[in-house]
Amino acid sequence: MPGEVTLAHQVGKESMPVTGGSQLAYVLLEAQPTEMMAQVRMPLNFALVLDHSGSMKGAKLRNVKEAVKMLIDRLEPTDYVSVVIFDDTAQVIIPSMPANDKPGMKAAIDQIRDAGGTTMSLGMIQGLNELHRWNIPNAINRMILLTDGVTYGDAQRCRQLASDAAAVGIGIYTLGIGSDWDEDLLDVVGQTSASGQPAEFIRDPSDALNVFQQQVQSAVNVALRNANLILRLPVGVTPKKAVLVLPFIKDLGQGVLSDRQIFIPLGDLEKDKPQSVLIELMLDPRPEGLFRIGQAELTYDVPIAGLVGESVRDDIKVNFTTDAAKAAAVNPIVMNFAEKANAHRLVTRVLDEYKRTGKATTRLTPNVTRVLDEETQAALEQINQGQQISQDQVKSIGNKTRKLTQRLDDILP
Secondary structure, eight states: OTTSEEEEEEESOSEEEOOSSOEEEEEEEEEEEOGGGTTOOOOEEEEEEEEOSGGGTTHHHHHHHHHHHHHHHHOOTTOEEEEEEESSSEEEEEEEEESOOHHHHHHHHHTOOOOSOOOHHHHHHHHHHHHTSSOOTTOEEEEEEEESSOOSSOHHHHHHHHHHHHHTTOEEEEEEESSOSOHHHHHHHHHHSTTOOOOEEEOSGGGHHHHHHHHHHHHHTEEEEEEEEEEEOOTTEEEEEEEEEESSOEEOOGGGBOSSEEEEEEEEEETTBOEEEEEEEEEOOOOSEEEEEEEEEEEEEEGGGTEEEEEEEEEEEEEEESOHHHHHOOOHHHHHHHHHHHHHHHHHHHHHHHHHHSSOOOOOOHHHHTTSOHHHHHHHHHHHTTOOOOHHHHHHHHHHHTTGGGSOOOOOO
């Protein structure tokens, strides 16, 4: 049934100059559920897998417990929730059940105490078991996995469990609190699972409440599922790069590109939260005139209506012109996305090199640093001068840089 989703595009330049050589073209594709889906609310099936090791003592554990109790309060009686705690063992303190005894659940949360070391895979195993306990039609199955430390000796097992989760459509949303957790592992676990998302950084324990609110709202907002974006290309148009730019920045790699097609799994589409992809194409020379440079298609499921494999298409055209003024005009929105995606790429390169070697040789130009906040600029300048920065700063830079596109500015002259 039509009308559940919009698929729209913008190009970096509506008009391209007629030249003798190939040219780079930017295409911004955006998918978002429509107002028709505003009242959709699918049942939630949450497993909360929480580190309660000794290092969680004090403000961290206290704030996480309050955040979990808030999440429980936000659930409907038709939602299911389980809570698993882990240190160097794992314990199910709330087995998966409908959220209709909130006082009893919150009392169980209050009893959590800090103890022991950190073996994250044990908690993940129990969490996945709880998510599988019931067959809940159309449920949004998600694990929220929180830790403040480095897991001991089982990182590969954690990666495998993330793959197992992806195979059955379970998203793992990883949360790191404090500055001592393994961001590389938590990023991989999240991105390997059906969520496809890197870890969220809870820099200060008091931020836990807000982060958990975002997690439950994200699940509540899911309206369409199994969304895939396909861009089919004619002869003379070559794919160069695809970058997810909303809701966060992520280079999608060469695996999504082929000679005549780009295929991008988007997963769940949420109300009021577009997913946007910026694509770079190389265009062979063309004579003057209007040409189609691609056809985008979005396929998706509408679980509440029992619809599978619905689709919508959008033709992408540019005009080749000899009018120099027309050819010089650019779309500032598209170019702002391109600028921030490039800044993310370069800052990520600096951080990766710094984490490997303790220094960085990549130098960031002013057109990159100007889109960064002052704290990030100062920390990167410290690295540039051969100084050390804290793990807190490293995590903060990565977390903020991938969210640059959540705040778009006009292009500065």
